[in-house]
Amino acid sequence: MKTFTYERVNTPVEAAAAAARTPGAKFLAGGTNLLDLMKLEIEAPPHIIDIGKIGLDKIESTPAGGLLIGALVNNTDLAAHSIVRRDYGLLSRALLAGASGQLRNKATTAGNLLQRTRCPYFYDTNQLCNKRVPGSGCAAIAGFSRQLGIIGTSNACIATYPGDMAVAMRALDATVETVNAKGAKRALSLDRFYRLPGQTPHLETILEKNELITAVLLPPPVGGVHIYHKVRDRASYAFALVSVAAIIQKNGSGRVAVGGIAPRPWRVEGAESLLPSGAKAFAAQLLTGARPTKENEYKLALVERTVAAVLNEANH
Amino acid sequence: MKFETPAGINPIDKQTVIGKPTDRIEGPLKTTGTAKYAYEHNDVVSNPAYGYVVGAAIAKGRIKSIDQTKAKAAPGVLAIVTAASAGPLKPGQFYVDKLLAGPDIDHYHQAVAVVVAETFEQARAAASLLKISYTKTKGAFDLAAAKDSAPVPKQGQFGPPPQTNVGDFGGAFASAPVKLDETYTTPDQTHAMMEPHATIARWDGDKLTCWSSIQQINWGVRDIATVLGIPKENIRLISTFIGGGFGGKGTVLSDIIAASLAARAAGRPVKVALPRPLIMNNTTHRPATIQRIRIGATPDGTITAIGHENWSGNLPGGRPESSTASTRLLYAGANRFTQLRLAVLDLAEGNAMRAPGEATGMMALEIAMDEMAEKLKMDPVAFRLKNDTQEDPEKPGRKFSTRKLVECLQTGATKFGWSKRQTQPGTVREGQWLIGMGVASAIRGAPVMKSAARVRLSREGIVTVETDMTDIGTGSYTIIGQTAAEMMGVSLDKVVVTLGDSTFPESPGSGGQWGAASATSGVYAACVKLREAVANSLGVHIEDAEFVGGQVLAGNRSHPLGDAAKAAELVVTDEMTYGTLSREYAQDTFGAHFVEVGVNSYTGEVRVRRMVAICHAGRVLNPKTARSQVIGAMTMGVGAALMEELVVDKHVGFFVNHDLAGYEVPVHADIPHQEVILLEDIDPTMSPMKAKGIGELGMVGVAAAVANAVYNATGIRVRDYPITLDKLIDKLSING
């Protein structure tokens, strides 16, 4: 771990302003991802801005009938919230499928959105990794890629966005709200929040340097059956090989976002009209352009089959 | 005391304390966090410094240079030790790996330096400032590629003969009416114990004390002496509690050497713990295997030929994975052949992990038996029963001391409800899930080794046991206490057990499933001597004395036990040594595992639903700790079956998934209710304790039982572990 300085701020704008003062500074929320990465020197921010005391820890209904989730609401509270459980069951299920009880108590909404990939080469500073050291190369493409991405990837990086919560939020059409050092606010819809790697896999979102996430806005609930099916090698406490977040309506229409296969929660709205025709047609459209490695091409079949399992469950 | 003829009746047979499901006597220390593990002995070293081990960044090659300028100048840095500055170091006598390497690098994350600083954080930060440049050379990392040129190794210290031949295997197999010839693979695995390898080292002049996490104290002292080139007398090694070892802490590894060298260089005690991401590639692991099994039988299911070949790899001079061990003994068959082959690989050292050889070998053999049963159209249990043998199949006339494999299989079949299993695979469905049942036999050797203990009696009637035996979470403290209590006729709360200190009499430590049987026998021997000393002191004849309820009864008089120590504490030491019974008899433990799994027909996810284990493993010294051993072992077997694999990157040359996020072991949600049945097995040929080990037996066969259940559920035969969903989904037909 590299030496760093630390400050605690009291308001969101102060946080953003503090970040603007020190290039490379990082916000500290739950710390469950950032601190691990700092111990391994995968991240080495010179300055840490503790945002634990800036508020943003409430869940509120909006006048339009949606739900505003503060950036610092922890994953446990979010999953347990009565409105979330009633109207956005998908989100609750996705959260509870992630990490462990202890981690969810610390992990925050904003931190969860920004958690970094679990590519094993990214985690070993002796290995070539374009995401960690831009331009150095990618050891994963010719190496162990069983968990890595099959679509939206590039020849510079095939890592996935590893999280669960954002996959559900993507299916729920969430928007990320931010503020910068000058107090200017932005609303970024989750479908364009994460960048694809291209030749710059170290740039993962469209957040600007000192921009602070203040909340996530969910639009009014859409009803339907909410299913989050996370497929992994053990029953709990593992990242998804594939996860499917689905909202299926009585008439067979629906929305499906898929985790574990791409640098962002993968949703292709244009494919969703095929859901009533079944998983095969839908998955074929969803995965058009996929470029799996030999080690992870099983994910093509796994996506289709997991969607089929979800549709089957929704019909029962 | 020498044990040469089968044991008669002795005080242990009373089973008033022995054989009871007593809670662990050290349990409250552990549940309250007050049991001190190696790294936590802050009371004994004031002002320790911290050492951080730096692992090689390449898999094979040479260090060109190490620039220490920046690291040395970093805050808090006290010393930096490298192979160049450490003076001559030899490999230990069990592990072959160089524990501080340079300039030559033999494998990834081999230790190349230890940076010592005032705090752990400073040491870690400075370690990353060491500028090491390397010249890479080509290495061999692919077992399959190295397989055909791998020679038959020399006979190793603990393994089976590298090659065995009985009768005419080739001829019998060729002419067998029903035969199977299949190849199975098992991956590299890591022990993944909770407590990392950790040591505090302190020099007092030329005397070295190490508090470490190590399973065999005697080997540890021997190997510290060997590696550092110092006399054994100058070394004290202490390992009071161990947070799991599973064979991965057999003897000296890089943490001890790093701490010792660092403490010498810094002139202060030094603490070293290996960070988790270093452990997998720096220390030892269970090596991958490729196994070919051939079985020939007559149509009635009689095995006529059985052959097992095993390929594994290791660093030069390392040992083979002895996967053929069980096949030599488990089933009858007149014509037999086993062979080990050993390739040189430039990965971390392959060595013992829980039931080395047996666990891997039975992962293959017991699938093969399932496949063979199907070819013969026999029930897999019936096929195994048919080929039971009561004598060593390689040495007709040499009997098993006790062997109830048949009873294990039959009892298990009844308990589990085996008769409900559908012969036709893929036919039982519950919603999206396909359900299947599988069985496997279990066998594991039951070695006993010479072991010594000292026992003390105080005037208060307290019996104190001292032996360098370790407790790696197994229950050694408790069964040793129970042994002494039974022998001296006192309750368990009158016994104090002290373990894991090289100043105590020598035991063989925890390993090879020999710890419980051996260490308690050493305590037995010492207690026999103490009983004599007590009788002497009280002026009664030992033949007349009865030790019961804290009293010594002789004639019609009763003396409080402590009275024997009124004048002075009684202290005796003895050891148990062994004659030739282990050659006259095949001494083994047996078992059977029954497993039910569900396989999601859409996603291929496998979930274990039920497990039953039957064990026949000598006298059960404590049913609670024995059961804990077995359920832990069954859990490890599920891991081996379904998820555990150190993935080799064959380009870079290392285990990629070298942390506990990447290397998955079962979590609670993976493990259903586990039922364990311990069949009575009082084996007088073993020792006066009539006991054997059980900690490794519980794992043997589990993975194959899972694999066979997956086959029964789906009709898909996976011969390459672990059985992950990507090996199933292409062939699974969706239903539900």
Ligand SMILES: Cc1cc2nc3c(=O)[nH]c(=O)nc-3n(C[C@H](O)[C@H](O)[C@H](O)COP(=O)(O)OP(=O)(O)OC[C@H]3O[C@@H](n4cnc5c(N)ncnc54)[C@H](O)[C@@H]3O)c2cc1C
């Ligand atoms: C063992 C383990 C298992 C896990 N398993 C899963 C799993 O199965 N599924 C899953 O989805 N996740 C899993 N996680 C990841 C976990 O969800 C994340 O670590 C957690 O959500 C991060 O939240 P945090 O508040 O701790 O973030 P931090 O670590 O504090 O921050 C993460 C990043 O977000 C930035 N950040 C934080 N808040 C803001 C803000 N308001 N504005 C801008 N930037 C901000 C930080 O600067 C940092 O870069 C696991 C983690 C661990 C350690």
Ligand code: SF4
């Ligand atoms: S896939 Fe991406 S994260 Fe992984 S090694 Fe390559 S560049 Fe790094």
